[in-house]
Amino acid sequence: MNKRNRESNNFKSFKGLTPRVRFAPSPTGYLHVGNARTALFNWLFARQKKGASILRVEDTDVERSQDKYEKKLREDLQWLGLAWDEGPESGGEYGPYRQSSRLDIYKKYTQKLLKNKRAYYCFCSKEELEKERETALAAGKMPIYSGKCRTIPPDKARERIKTGEEAAVRLKTPGKGTLEFNDLIRGELSFKLNLFGDPILVRPNGLPAYNYAVVIDDHLMHISHVIRGEDHIANTVRQILTYRALDFPIPQFAHLSMVMGEDNTRLSKRHGATAVDQFNKDGILPSSLFNYLALLGWSPPEGKEVLTRDEIIELFDIKKVSRSAAIFDYEKLSWLNRQHIKKLSPREKAEMAAPHLHKAGLLPDEMSESLWKWLEEAVDALIERVNKFADFPAAFSMLFDFAIDKMGAEEKEILQTECGRKVTLALEERLLDEAEFSYDVLSRISGDIKTETGCKGKDLFHPIRVALTGKVSGLALDKFILLVESGAGLDFPTPLKNCSARVSEIIKKIYGF
RNA sequence: GCUCCUGUCGUCUAGCCUGGCCCAGGACACCGCCCUUUCACGGCGGCGACACGGGUUCAAAUCCCGUCGGGAGCGCCA
Numbered sequence A: 001m002n003k004r005n006r007e008s009n010n011f012k013s014f015k016g017l018t019p020r021v022r023f024a025p026s027p028t029g030y031l032h033v034g035n036a037r038t039a040l041f042n043w044l045f046a047r048q049k050k051g052a053s054i055l056r057v058e059d060t061d062v063e064r065s066q067d068k069y070e071k072k073l074r075e076d077l078q079w080l081g082l083a084w085d086e087g088p089e090s091g092g093e094y095g096p097y098r099q100s101s102r103l104d105i106y107k108k109y110t111q112k113l114l115k116n117k118r119a120y121y122c123f124c125s126k127e128e129l130e131k132e133r134e135t136a137l138a139a140g141k142m143p144i145y146s147g148k149c150r151t152i153p154p155d156k157a158r159e160r161i162k163t164g165e166e167a168a169v170r171l172k173t174p175g176k177g178t179l180e181f182n183d184l185i186r187g188e189l190s191f192k193l194n195l196f197g198d199p200i201l202v203r204p205n206g207l208p209a210y211n212y213a214v215v216i217d218d219h220l221m222h223i224s225h226v227i228r229g230e231d232h233i234a235n236t237v238r239q240i241l242t243y244r245a246l247d248f249p250i251p252q253f254a255h256l257s258m259v260m261g262e263d264n265t266r267l268s269k270r271h272g273a274t275a276v277d278q279f280n281k282d283g284i285l286p287s288s289l290f291n292y293l294a295l296l297g298w299s300p301p302e303g304k305e306v307l308t309r310d311e312i313i314e315l316f317d318i319k320k321v322s323r324s325a326a327i328f329d330y331e332k333l334s335w336l337n338r339q340h341i342k343k344l345s346p347r348e349k350a351e352m353a354a355p356h357l358h359k360a361g362l363l364p365d366e367m368s369e370s371l372w373k374w375l376e377e378a379v380d381a382l383i384e385r386v387n388k389f390a391d392f393p394a395a396f397s398m399l400f401d402f403a404i405d406k407m408g409a410e411e412k413e414i415l416q417t418e419c420g421r422k423v424t425l426a427l428e429e430r431l432l433d434e435a436e437f438s439y440d441v442l443s444r445i446s447g448d449i450k451t452e453t454g455c456k457g458k459d460l461f462h463p464i465r466v467a468l469t470g471k472v473s474g475l476a477l478d479k480f481i482l483l484v485e486s487g488a489g490l491d492f493p494t495p496l497k498n499c500s501a502r503v504s505e506i507i508k509k510i511y512g513f
Numbered sequence B: 001g002c003u004c005c006u007g008u009c010g011u012c013u014a015g016c017c018u019g020g021c022c023c024a025g026g027a028c029a030c031c032g033c034c035c036u037u038u039c040a041c042g043g044c045g046g047c048g049a050c051a052c053g054g055g056u057u058c059a060a061a062u063c064c065c066g067u068c069g070g071g072a073g074c075g076c077c078a
Helices: A033-048 A067-080 A103-115 A126-138 A154-162 A210-220 A230-246 A276-282 A286-295 A309-315 A330-342 A346-359 A369-385 A389-400 A409-416 A418-433 A439-453 A458-469 A477-488 A499-511
Strands: A020-023 A052-055 A119-122 A168-171 A178-183 A187-192 A200-202 A225-229 A252-256
Touching: A020 A033, A020 A225, A033 A052, A033 A067, A033 A225, A033 A252, A033 A286, A033 A309, A067 A276, A067 A286, A103 A119, A103 A168, A103 A200, A103 A210, A103 A230, A119 A154, A168 A230, A178 A230, A178 A252, A187 A230, A200 A210, A210 A230, A225 A230, A230 A252, A276 A286, A276 A389, A286 A309, A286 A330, A346 A369, A346 A389, A369 A389, A369 A477, A389 A477, A409 A418, A409 A458, A409 A499, A418 A439, A418 A458, A418 A499, A439 A458, A439 A477, A458 A477, A458 A499, A477 A499
Parallel strands: A020 A052, A225 A252
Antiparallel strands: A119 A168, A168 A200, A178 A187
């Protein structure tokens, strides 16, 4: 960040009004973290400034747009906690909010532009244009439309259309001079207009092109701040030219940097989980993703990074957003997720973990209240060892998997030592005398075992741990014993073995009697 | 190829506009120690960066010039 001037332009028409921002995705696929961040920054800006947020669906690409994607998009946004003041579902006074329902509106303005000679019909075929492009590229120039249809007189053009010829509508651009605009994030930006050809406003099929529909919609929806990805910087030039031709006031722009994958290329499926939906399925809390996405390119003034939605709304500052691309770091998201998980109540944690455990076949279809109680304790005990809720089935193997055949070498070795043998056998014997087993009982009998076997310290407790859990590491024994003993009486699809059953099994399988 | 954007620890960033408080601060990750009769959690500490080269200046991460790297755009896709 340097000397760039980030003073706001304060366009007359928006001065004093509350800001209005929009998120305008096209329903052609799942919501990606990159897009989600754009949505988030728009939403934060609106919330903080007490402005309005608008969701607009850009579905003019008939080939690729699908209703199911729009629905999924809205679900994902809602899951993230981004509710829009106006949109296809919520309505609003500047609708409709789907571009496919606004075709008549665009037509009206096209007629105006044609009449004012700010736009013209273009009869060039795709093939012709492609050839032009290739020649330009081969000559090392930027491929720009020659503008040859500009000179066709309007009445001639209308005649040709009447005879059934297909025509696009293009905007007449200056083709010289420079255009400057102030970007909220990047400062003053300047472009040479001879590098911009006349953009297509309307395709021959009558549908508006992106750059055209956006301008009309943003104006009609009274958008004051256009916050979007960096990939739109060049489009902004075309759009400002269109604003001018239409005599619309120009909004403020802010271009966000891209979100990259680990290899510093644009994020895609190749990089693993990048769809918002996937984080939901993985058991990442929406508040964690929200928090992480906000931190991607923005940092809170005090340096406190684990933040709630409300804190972020309060602290966020679009002018403090970084201008360089950021790499999506799953590790940090995981850490944030752990921080957010910690704030949940035991019941909330259990409820988040339950679907994953059920899916893994560890919980029955019907959950009794005693099962819920047990689950709360189990989840609470294991929560520190988990990044996301989808990790719970693996964490629960500590409790449910007591497979001696699959026991590790280190564990077997411990059981085969002299102390290992003596301690395990002594433990079984004592266990037979106890009606109920608990950590208190263990504390008591471990003293007896110590005297009896002469094994102490590591030699004593290591075998006990392995004999009980089947593992060298894991939960503290007090928690473990409590969960296993209380869970043994509960109705799990895979029964939970109690401590004495475990020790007996070890003795049978490892020592052979 | 051309145009635009961008470049501080491995990663996200603070600092840059208004040069000295910066032999660069925080967070994640990593490593070590402590806690714990295990592992994890937690606590403490460590490693680690101003892309490079010139210039201006008493003084440069900060200002200027150049080089190099990364990204994006160049559609009748959004």
